[in-house]
Amino acid sequence: MAGTLPILDLQELQGSSSSENLREACEKWGCFRLVNHGVPVKLMSEMKSVVGELFDLPIDVKRRNVDVLSGSGYVALSSKNPLYEALGLYDMGSAAAVHKFCDQLAASPQHRETILSYAEAIHGVAMQVAAKMAESLGVVGRSDDGAGLFEGWPCQFRINKYHFQPETVGSPGVQIHTDSGFLTLLQEDESVGGLEVMDPSDAGYIPVDPVPGSFLVNLGDLATVWSNGKLRNVKHRVQCKEAAVRISIATFLLGPPRDTVVEPPPAFVDDVHPRLYRPISYDGFRELRRVTDKHAGEALQLLQGPPPAASMDQI
Ligand code: OGA
Ligand code: NI
Numbered sequence: 081m082a083g084t085l086p087i088l089d090l091q092e093l094q095g096s097s098s099s100e101n102l103r104e105a106c107e108k109w110g111c112f113r114l115v116n117h118g119v120p121v122k123l124m125s126e127m128k129s130v131v132g133e134l135f136d137l138p139i140d141v142k143r144r145n146v147d148v149l150s151g152s153g154y155v156a157l158s159s160k161n162p163l164y165e166a167l168g169l170y171d172m173g174s175a176a177a178v179h180k181f182c183d184q185l186a187a188s189p190q191h192r193e194t195i196l197s198y199a200e201a202i203h204g205v206a207m208q209v210a211a212k213m214a215e216s217l218g219v220v221g222r223s224d225d226g227a228g229l230f231e232g233w234p235c236q237f238r239i240n241k242y243h244f245q246p247e248t249v250g251s252p253g254v255q256i257h258t259d260s261g262f263l264t265l266l267q268e269d270e271s272v273g274g275l276e277v278m279d280p281s282d283a284g285y286i287p288v289d290p291v292p293g294s295f296l297v298n299l300g301d302l303a304t305v306w307s308n309g310k311l312r313n314v315k316h317r318v319q320c321k322e323a324a325v326r327i328s329i330a331t332f333l334l335g336p337p338r339d340t341v342v343e344p345p346p347a348f349v350d351d352v353h354p355r356l357y358r359p360i361s362y363d364g365f366r367e368l369r370r371v372t373d374k375h376a377g378e379a380l381q382l383l384q385g386p387p388p389a390a391s392m393d394q395i
Pocket of ligand 1: 268
């Protein structure tokens with residue numbers, strides 16, 4: 081039985097001490113629909129139009145969007161990915177980094193204001209969801225509200241444009257993958273669908289229909305490492321369903337600050353649940369996925385057991 085994607089209400093979660101439904105969604109599904117999250121619908125739709133206009137900029141302007149990690153800035157249409165284009169930045173939790181992104185793209189004052197407001201609002205939601213997730217698993221943070229656990233974790237921002245064509249209907253827009261980081265908030269295109277997630281019994285993909293005004297939350301590989309295997313890194317893909325432009329806005333809470341290794345909180349490790357994965361930083365893990373070309377969760381297996389080779393240990 082596939083079941084239906086869980087829907088969680090952030091205000092309700094904030095107001096209640098029990099978050100069993102959140103825990104279950106994170107362990108069984110690795111994804112859920114988030115409603116009542118506090119980001120105004122008007123800001124979401126303004127951001128969507130700003131994103132459309134950013135992609136309409138001349139290619140030489142878009143190419144100025146370069147950032148700290150390969151792939152965190154502009155990704156042009158290519159022969160490998162002829163339908164997919166992206167713009168982004170490595171840490172939208174930093175206002176200076178968001179300003180730099182706006183400078184690179186010569187954003188108008190109105191665009192800049194929308195991007196800054198959106199970044200601030202969505203970063204806040206990502207932190208609240210992460211804290212609530214930790215709480216639902218019995219992990220408490222330094223300030224007992226869980227938020228301290230994720231302080232300073234970089235939050236990558238990426239806007240995606242899919243140039244779907246009549247001849248590409250039925251083919252993938254994004255191949256099957258897991259997200260590499262901890263958790264992803266996705267503002268999907270409100271009218272062009274195509275996102276599909278692996279159902280909880282690993283039996284097949286379930287189409288996720290867009291719900292305007294909501295976010296889709298996905299957990300990535302780092303959530304599985306952090307939770308010592310408790311949280312599900314959900315596989316997903318985007319299928320081209322119709323010949324239309326599809327825009328999505330993704331925010332990835334990646335993992336601990338650069339060069340810090342992911343440590344499962346003590347609540348996840350005991351005699352019955354020995355530590356499953358070798359310590360690794362987010363950057364190291366991203367590099368491991370890249371060099372091994374394992375993008376759908378298989379890279380986690382490489383972190384199990386003794387290090388396979390001295391060189392791999394360095395990654
Ligand atoms: C991603 C992703 C889905 C989408 O960027 O990792 O899965 O709908 N995007 O764009
Ligand atoms: Ni993804």
